[in-house]
Amino acid sequence: MVHQAQGQMVQEVAAGSLPAPPSRYVLREEDRPTAGAAAAPELLSFPTVDVQRLADPGDVEETAKLRSALESWGLFAVTGHGMPESLLDGIRSAGLEFFHLPSSEKLKHANRTDAGEFQPEGYGIDRVDTDEQVLDWCDRLYLTVQPEEARRPHFWPTTPPSLPKLLHDYTLGSEKVAKLVLAAMARALGFADGFFLGLVGEKGGTDARFTYYPPCPRPDLVYGLKPHTDNSVVTVLLLDPGVGGLQVLKDGRWVDVPVLGRGELLVVVGEEMEIMSNAVFRAPTHRVVTGERERMTLVLFYQPEPEKVLVPAEEFVGEDRPALYKKLGAKAFADGFWDAFALGERTIDFLKVKVEQQEQQAA
Ligand SMILES: O=C(O)CCC(=O)C(=O)O
Numbered sequence: 001m002v003h004q005a006q007g008q009m010v011q012e013v014a015a016g017s018l019p020a021p022p023s024r025y026v027l028r029e030e031d032r033p034t035a036g037a038a039a040a041p042e043l044l045s046f047p048t049v050d051v052q053r054l055a056d057p058g059d060v061e062e063t064a065k066l067r068s069a070l071e072s073w074g075l076f077a078v079t080g081h082g083m084p085e086s087l088l089d090g091i092r093s094a095g096l097e098f099f100h101l102p103s104s105e106k107l108k109h110a111n112r113t114d115a116g117e118f119q120p121e122g123y124g125i126d127r128v129d130t131d132e133q134v135l136d137w138c139d140r141l142y143l144t145v146q147p148e149e150a151r152r153p154h155f156w157p158t159t160p161p162s163l164p165k166l167l168h169d170y171t172l173g174s175e176k177v178a179k180l181v182l183a184a185m186a187r188a189l190g191f192a193d194g195f196f197l198g199l200v201g202e203k204g205g206t207d208a209r210f211t212y213y214p215p216c217p218r219p220d221l222v223y224g225l226k227p228h229t230d231n232s233v234v235t236v237l238l239l240d241p242g243v244g245g246l247q248v249l250k251d252g253r254w255v256d257v258p259v260l261g262r263g264e265l266l267v268v269v270g271e272e273m274e275i276m277s278n279a280v281f282r283a284p285t286h287r288v289v290t291g292e293r294e295r296m297t298l299v300l301f302y303q304p305e306p307e308k309v310l311v312p313a314e315e316f317v318g319e320d321r322p323a324l325y326k327k328l329g330a331k332a333f334a335d336g337f338w339d340a341f342a343l344g345e346r347t348i349d350f351l352k353v354k355v356e357q358q359e360q361q362a363a
């Protein structure tokens with residue numbers, strides 16, 4: 001699909017110092033972030049989990065904390081991951097340095113084909129399908145980081161030269177976090193540590209997304225990133241230590257995710273886990289609001305091997321709890337994400353994966 005807006009980076013629009021964002025970015029009044037003020041997270045005690053403690057199967061207290069964080073929020077801050085602050089600071093500054101390069105440099109890794117078509121990997125904006133689509137106030141660099149043989153080096157920036165190695169090291173460090181969390185999520189439900197890891201497979205795919213949110217002249221009119229749930233089993237996020245903007249929908253209200261400490265990560269449950277666990281763990285809806293300062297984040301999406309089948313595991317299905325989702329291939333689900341995201345829909349809804357009530361009764 002070729003849409004003319006596909007070529008316009010938000011960073012360039014923002015550099016024009018317009019008094020307000022162009023109409024392509026302006027939300028309908030009822031969707032604007034100011035429609036309902038976000039609640040302060042301190043009042044709701046935002047959860048933090050120590051993954052070093054999670055690695056100890058005897059630490060039932062930390063496992064219980066994880067379960068409660070997942071049930072009440074679907075996301076939590078992470079400490080004890082073992083990655084030095086120098087690595088986290090290093091990959092953050094390398095990412096920011098990339099976005100600060102001249103366009104001609106960044107476009108060497110463009111996410112548009114020569115014919116102007118969108119492809120997920122590379123530097124650019126998210127997919128634009130129609131004139132009606134309200135665009136998000138962000139540019140992004142999207143890269144497949146695992147399995148290693150699936151990396152496509154021409155999409156990887158070489159300026160700054162430190163970026164590929166830092167991203168590699170960060171990928172390995174945060175993969176450990178994802179695996180520890182998946183093991184503890186299984187344990188929290190009384191299963192063996194390998195339960196979810198087995199459903200994901202040894203060669204699960206991981207995609208990285210660096211997102212750059214330029215300063216916005218009217219944060220009240222736009223989204224940095226529209227409300228969505230993640231296309232992942234779990235997602236590991238490295239947020240900006242100086243600027244907030246991420247919000248999560250909790251009990252029907254938007255709540256600010258706090259600005260985390262420089263050494264902390266955030267873990268979010270994705271839709272694939274929601275399917276596998278038959279909604280025991282649900283993917284929280286989240287969005288990003290902009291501000292007067294630039295912001296950059298790095299997000300890693302952990303996905304099952306593409307050949308795997310996504311289906312509620314039989315351990316979560318019984319007479320009192322019918323399967324809530326239909327079976328489909330992990331690759332079909334991952335591909336469907338891009339169609340769904342452009343429309344602002346959940347992939348589960350877009351691909352009609354939910355079992356309707358009548359079907360449940362007939363089963
Ligand atoms: O930039 C952020 O804070 C969140 C990004 C996000 O939710 C995503 O990339 O899926």
Ligand SMILES: [Fe+2]
Pocket residue numbers: 228229230286
């Ligand atoms: Fe997300």
